[in-house]
Amino acid sequence: MPLGRARRPRARTLAVLAVLGVALVGCAGPTAAPTASPTPPPSAVPQPGVAALRGTPVDPAAADHPALAVKIDNQQSARPQIGLDRADLVFEELVEGGLTRYAALWHSDVPGEVGPVRSVRPMDPDILSSFGGIVAYSGGQPQFVEAMQNTPLLNVVFDTDETGLFRRVDERESPHDVVLSAAEVVQRNTELAPPGRQFDYADSAATSGAALTGDATAAIFTAFSASSGRGWTWDAAARAYLRSQDGDVDLDAGGVQLAATNVVVLRVDVDRSTEVPRTVLSGSGVAWVSSNGSTLAATWFKDAAVAPIRLADAAGATVDLAPGNTWIELVPTDDGSVELVP
Structure with a gap:
């Protein structure tokens, strides 16, 4: 119900x-x-043939890439989100004003695009550090960004990106319009280790x-x-x-x-x-x-x-x-x- x-x-x-x-x-x-x-x-160590973040069968060669964590907006104007249905794991966290935001992770099924991408929050390093790999977000207060940059994750940030991994989509209003090329950012960083379970x-x-x-x-x-x-x-x-x-x-x-x-x-x-x-x-x-x-x-x-x-x-x-x-x-x-x- x-x-x-x-x-x-x-x-x-x-x-x-x-x-x-x-x-x-x-x-x-x-x-x-x-x-x-x-x-x-x-089982905390990756097992060949088992998706690390989903527990389902997977081709080991197809899973030999890092996890991608992205901060996803959850305000009313940000819905429906792009690619959230294909995430392996989604953490829902409290932010300002009684609203929530997502820290979503993709590994076994990485979409072409995900979004809307929003800023990092102070708890995100504790939530995401254990996965390694990549974290993408649209900025944040300097102390929160610094804390995330001090984690083992590769930070990909809309505010400083000059490689074309992010774009704004016309059909959504700012600031709920930032979309990440998810599959591309993973493909560019395949040297990073896959996540543990x-x-x-x-x-x-x-x-x-x-x-x-x-x-x-x-x-x-x-x-x-x-x-x-x-x-x-x-x-x-x-x-x-x-x-x-x-x-x-x-x-x-x-x-x-x-x-x-x-x-x-x-x-x-x-x-x-x-x-x-x-x-x-x-x-x-x-x-x-x-x-x-x-x-x-x-x-x-x-x-x-x-x-x-x-x-x-x-x-x-x-x-x-x-x-x-x-x-x-x-x-x-x-x-x-x-x-x-x-």
Whole structure:
């Protein structure tokens, strides 16, 4: 079902209780969780024949190139986005004014163009450093740009690019009109290493962690702020969760509703000491992993900026995702909410 505005106050109340570990009808709280990060498994190293960021079969020769991370706009006037439906991973993060922005990654399926491209934010180095490869964005405050340039990633920046990798498209209004030639920037930098695996993947959706031991989940409702509600509805025919924003279906540029094989919700602290909120993606916190129509309560761990996110169940075992694309919702603990509907 689509996310409706009337649901938000109830969802925020349920989320507060869920973080305290209280069991609720229609809202799943975490079970007892480990207090130490699980040991990174051997699968953190790229495996020949398996897409590093998707867990699906891939020709090793076709995967011998870097990942491309791009900051993608999510204001109303920036939708529908270009190429977002083909991303392996999409991180959704809180920015100013209660809005959200994406840090999207392509590796197994790189489109010709992606966009609209927007500026970098203070949490992006922590989100993206573990992937290596390339990051593209349209600038940002000097301290944020400097922090990103100090990461292991090759920075490709609209404001300083003189190689023609970016262009403005006439059919969109500025500043929501910057598009990146994604396939070309990857092809120019094939000497960079492919990414390691951020998450672990099961052999099939039916053997993913959520499918085996999770609870049936027909819908996932999250709110990043009072003005940013998100919904994911399980579609058994599509074998995916279908996305909505603020009560409306969320479409890609081809007119197809955005979908995710896995929806991973991480509750995160947000540093609001300056006008630009900074998601704190380090340490650990509450998580929910949804795959194959079910959700498993978990704990997330991230030991350093260059370390991948680890997901552990109550016994401390690494949670396997279903093979396919994944959206990671970085929901604030202070002003956000999570509601799971059976």
